[in-house]
Structures are given as structure tokens and as C-alpha cells.
Amino acid sequence: MTRIHIAADHGGYELGRALEARAVSGGFDVVWHGADEIDAGDDYPAYAVRVGQVVVTDQDAGIDAFGVLVVDEAMAGVVAANKVNGARAVTTTSPRAAMAARAVVDANVLVLDGIAYEESAWLNVYAFVTASMEQTVERGRQILQIEEFENAGTIEGWAVQLEPEQIAVRHE
Amino acid sequence: MTERLVSHLRYGALAVPNFEQERDFFVKHWGLTEVEASDGLSYLAAEGSTEPFILRLRRDDKRVDLAGFGVATRANVDALAAKLHAEDVQFVHEPQALTGFGGGYGFRVFDGDGRVLEFATGYQTREARKIREREPIPVKLSHMVFNSQDLNTTAQWYVDHLDFTISDSLVRPDGVDMMHFMRCNANHHSIAIAVGPHHSLHHLSFEMRGIEEWMRGAGKILRAGTRMIWGPGRHNAGDNTFAYFLDPAGNTIEYTTELAMVDDDSWVANRHDISHLSTQDQWGTAQEMSELVARESFNDIDKGLFVAPPV
Numbered sequence: 407m408t409r410i411h412i413a414a415d416h417g418g419y420e421l422g423r424a425l426e427a428r429a430v431s432g433g434f435d436v437v438w439h440g441a442d443e444i445d446a447g448d449d450y451p452a453y454a455v456r457v458g459q460v461v462v463t464d465q466d467a468g469i470d471a472f473g474v475l476v477v478d479e480a481m482a483g484v485v486a487a488n489k490v491n492g493a494r495a496v497t498t499t500s501p502r503a504a505m506a507a508r509a510v511v512d513a514n515v516l517v518l519d520g521i522a523y524e525e526s527a528w529l530n531v532y533a534f535v536t537a538s539m540e541q542t543v544e545r546g547r548q549i550l551q552i553e554e555f556e557n558a559g560t561i562e563g564w565a566v567q568l569e570p571e572q573i574a575v576r577h578e
Numbered sequence: 579m580t581e582r583l584v585s586h587l588r589y590g591a592l593a594v595p596n597f598e599q600e601r602d603f604f605v606k607h608w609g610l611t612e613v614e615a616s617d618g619l620s621y622l623a624a625e626g627s628t629e630p631f632i633l634r635l636r637r638d639d640k641r642v643d644l645a646g647f648g649v650a651t652r653a654n655v656d657a658l659a660a661k662l663h664a665e666d667v668q669f670v671h672e673p674q675a676l677t678g679f680g681g682g683y684g685f686r687v688f689d690g691d692g693r694v695l696e697f698a699t700g701y702q703t704r705e706a707r708k709i710r711e712r713e714p715i716p717v718k719l720s721h722m723v724f725n726s727q728d729l730n731t732t733a734q735w736y737v738d739h740l741d742f743t744i745s746d747s748l749v750r751p752d753g754v755d756m757m758h759f760m761r762c763n764a765n766h767h768s769i770a771i772a773v774g775p776h777h778s779l780h781h782l783s784f785e786m787r788g789i790e791e792w793m794r795g796a797g798k799i800l801r802a803g804t805r806m807i808w809g810p811g812r813h814n815a816g817d818n819t820f821a822y823f824l825d826p827a828g829n830t831i832e833y834t835t836e837l838a839m840v841d842d843d844s845w846v847a848n849r850h851d852i853s854h855l856s857t858q859d860q861w862g863t864a865q866e867m868s869e870l871v872a873r874e875s876f877n878d879i880d881k882g883l884f885v886a887p888p889v
Contacts, residue, residue: 462801465712465714465794465798466714466798466801468609468710468713468714468715470710470711470712470713491801492797492798492801512790512793512794538711538790539712539789539790539793541788541789541790542789543789543812543819543836545789545793546789546790546792546793546810546819547793547810547811547812547819549793549797550793550796550797550809550810550821551810553796553797553800553801554800554806554810556800557800557801557803558800558805558806
């Protein structure tokens with residue numbers, strides 16, 4: 407069963423709870439990561455990072471998981487969530503865009519504005535968690551370039567410069 | 579149609595001094611399942627493979643213990659043993675009931691350079707499962723590559739004694755052979771031999787379900803702090819995608835997918851010039867296969883040549 411991790415700040419709390427209820431009744435394995443109740447002064451970065459981290463951890467463990475973050479300003483949440491190593495967060499305003507984000511960059515966190523219309527937001531979420539990555543080598547390669555840079559600071563593979571004594575003698 | 583007594587590559591067996599670290603890496607990060615363990619010995623299976631295990635790790639000085647091959651029937655095991663005896667191949671033991679995990683009936687020999695090979699049939703297979711979409715774990719063992727200081731002699735041994743066929747080769751611009759990809763079934767290659775400064779393991783390659791799973795797996799390994807020494811890219815020889823990493827013992831390991839299948843009768847072996855960048859990487863994105871990258875996979879000298887592993 408696909409797992410959906412949801413978190414929301416004060417600006418997204420109501421919509422977040424509504425999406426949580428829809429996801430539960432839709433048969434998904436839903437995990438709520440806060441806030442526990444509306445907290446008018448809370449900051450979105452902690453929620454963004456938390457959702458990013460649990461999604462990447464689950465995916466690396468082979469659990470089919472996605473994240474949904476609902477915050478006052480979705481674009482700010484995207485910036486914060488993408489600081490998590492392995493998170494690929496996007497914001498979309500149509501199911502078609504949500505599917506494209508899955509197809510093109512295997513996006514794993516969907517960030518929504520708290521003011522989004524609930525029905526439309528749910529259609530975005532549903533499209534996002536049910537769409538697949540495009541099975542082409544180009545997409546895989548491009549994502550791995552991002553991940554390589556994220557982890558090693560290079561983009562085209564790298565080799566370590568060996569010390570002279572480590573370099574084997576070649577016999578032709 | 580070439581009739582071969584060897585049906586497929588089953589497993590690789592390695593001895594490593596940092597046994598626990600190596601085993602933990604393969605279980606926790608690489609995505610294999612430990613199916614049998616005793617002190618200093620671990621059998622690791624791939625969830626998508628019916629082989630009882632595809633990698634065996636043993637605590638000892640670093641060496642290649644074995645390459646395990648499958649044979650279809652008991653009669654074929656006996657026929658292969660008789661053939662190799664007639665060809666004066668050196669045996670480790672005769673066909674017998676195997677006592678390792680999975681059992682079966684088989685024998686072991688040294689190849690021309692002293693690597694130990696096992697040929698077996700009738701072992702207990704494992705219930706495989708379909709790897710889920712996006713599941714970042716290997717389906718099966720894809721191929722095993724050896725470094726050789728005498729490439730053509732090593733490759734010819736596999737042709738002469740085991741009826742392997744060269745599917746493709748990499749050559750230098752001056753025509754000198756650098757690597758041979760060799761098949762024993764429809765897979766483009768199950769083993770390959772590369773020019774190296776000494777005999778050693780070049781790499782072990784693990785097949786992923788598809789592009790997305792290959793990408794997810796490689797991303798996971800990067801996040802585990804493992805060095806990607808070459809990739810991501812797509813080979814011309816074999817048409818498979820690649821991403822190479824170094825395991826904790828310094829062995830090169832690869833996630834691959836979409837290795838080509840070839841028709842035995844119609845496939846014509848190519849000789850790819852390694853000076854053409856497209857030969858190594860159809861996408862041109864992985865860095866050029868320089869000598870520095872090649873050295874990463876020279877590995878340590880194999881201490882297991884002409885020495886049978888204790889198990």
C-alpha cells in the first residue's frame with residue numbers, strides 16, 4: 407500500500423487535515439507529521455524538512471512513499487523540502503502538472519498552498535501518488551546527475567587521483 | 579546453435595577481512611537478503627532471483643573464493659566433468675553432493691589462471707518475487723568480471739573448456755584487445771575479462787528491475803556515502819545502463835539494467851574502439867573511461883589463485 411506522509415503549517419492545517427481524511431478513505435497508509443493543532447506562529451521549514459526526510463528514508467528502505475506538504479506559501483515549502491538529500495519537491499496546480507512532475511523528475515514531495523480548493527488539491531495529490539516516472543534512460547540519468555552533485559559535488563562521475571605508488575605498473 | 583553444458587551464472591563468492599562491514603553494506607544498503615549465516619560466512623540472496631543465493635561472503639584475507647555456475651541436469655554435470663578431465667583441467671573435487679547452503683550436486687575446478695569455479699545442479703531454489711515498481715533492490719546477479727594480466731589466454735580458456743562465446747570486445751586504437759564480454763546463454767554477457775595488471779575481481783554486477791529502480795538504487799547508494807567511481811551511463815557493448823561503486827572491501831560493484839539479449843546464431847561480435855567515447859558511454863555523460871577510472875577497478879591481487887577456499 408502506498409504511504410503518504412502529510413505535514414502542514416498554520417497556513418495549511420485545515421487543507422492538510424482534509425487531504426489526510428481523503429487519503430485515509432482512499433485506502434492509503436497515511437502518516438500525519440504535524441502540526442498537532444493550528445499554531446498561528448509556526449514556521450514551515452521544520453515541516454518541510456521532516457516530510458522530505460521520512461519520504462527519502464522510506465523510499466531507500468523500499469517502501470513506496472510520497473510526501474504532501476501544505477503550507478501558507480507552497481513555493482517556500484518547495485525550497486525548504488529540497489534541502490533534504492534525496493527529496494525532489496514540486497508544487498503543482500493541476501493533476502496534469504502533478505503527473506508531469508512524477509514522469510520527468512520522479513518527484514517525491516508535493517507542496518500545496520493552504521488556500522487551494524480542496525477538491526482540486528486532492529486531485530493533484532491523487533494524480534501525484536498514482537503516476538509513474540517515465541521509463542526512459544534520459545530521465546534516470548538526469549536525476550542521478552542531480553543526486554551525484556547533491557552527494558559529491560560533481561556531475562559526470564568522478565575518479566580519485568591516486569598517489570604514484572598506488573598506480574599499478576602496466577605490462578603490455 | 580551452440581550446445582553448452584553451462585546454463586548460467588549463479589553466484590559470486592568473496593572473502594573479505596572486514597566481513598561484518600561488508601555484509602552489513604550488502605544487506606542494509608545494496609538490497610540483498612541474508613538467507614543463511616554462520617560464523618564468518620554469509621549467504622545473500624536477491625529477492626527477484628530463484629537462486630538460493632547470489633553472493634557468498636566469508637571472513638578471511640581478501641580473495642575471490644568462487645564463481646558458481648548452474649548446469650541443467652545431473653547428466654550434464656557428469657558430462658562436463660568428464661570433458662574437463664579429458665582436457666586436463668585441474669579439479670578441486672569431483673562431482674559429489676554439495677554441502678554448502680542450497681546443496682545440490684556438482685564439482686569444482688581451477689580455471690586456467692587458478693580461479694575456482696563451481697558447476698552445480700539440483701540445488702534447492704528459492705521462491706522469487708516480482709520486484710515492485712520503484713523498489714531499489716537487485717533482481718538478480720547480472721555478470722561477473724575478472725581482471726587478467728593475460729586477457730586472451732584467460733578468455734580462450736572459457737571458450738575452449740566451457741563453450742563460452744565472445745559477444746563483444748573492447749579494443750585499443752592500435753587493435754590490442756582490452757576486454758571481452760562472454761556469454762553462455764541469451765544474456766549478452768555473464769562473465770567478462772578485462773586487461774589488468776594482475777588477476778583479480780574487476781566487478782560484480784547486479785540487475786535492477788528497470789530504469790527507475792536503477793536510478794532509485796544508485797541514489798540510495800550515493801546517500802549511503804558510497805563513492806560512485808564511474809557513471810551514470812549506458813554501455814554500447816551490452817547496451818546496459820551502469821553505475822559503479824566501491825564496496826567497503828574495495829571491490830567494484832555495479833547496478834545495471836536492460837542488459838541486451840542476443841540471438842546465439844545471428845549475433846555478430848563487435849570490436850569497439852575504446853578511444854571513441856560513445857563506445858563506453860552512449861550518452862556521453864559519464865566521464866571518459868580514463869586510466870584513472872580503470873585503476874579504480876584493478877582491485878587487489880587475488881590471493882586465491884590455485885588455492886581452493888575452505889568451504
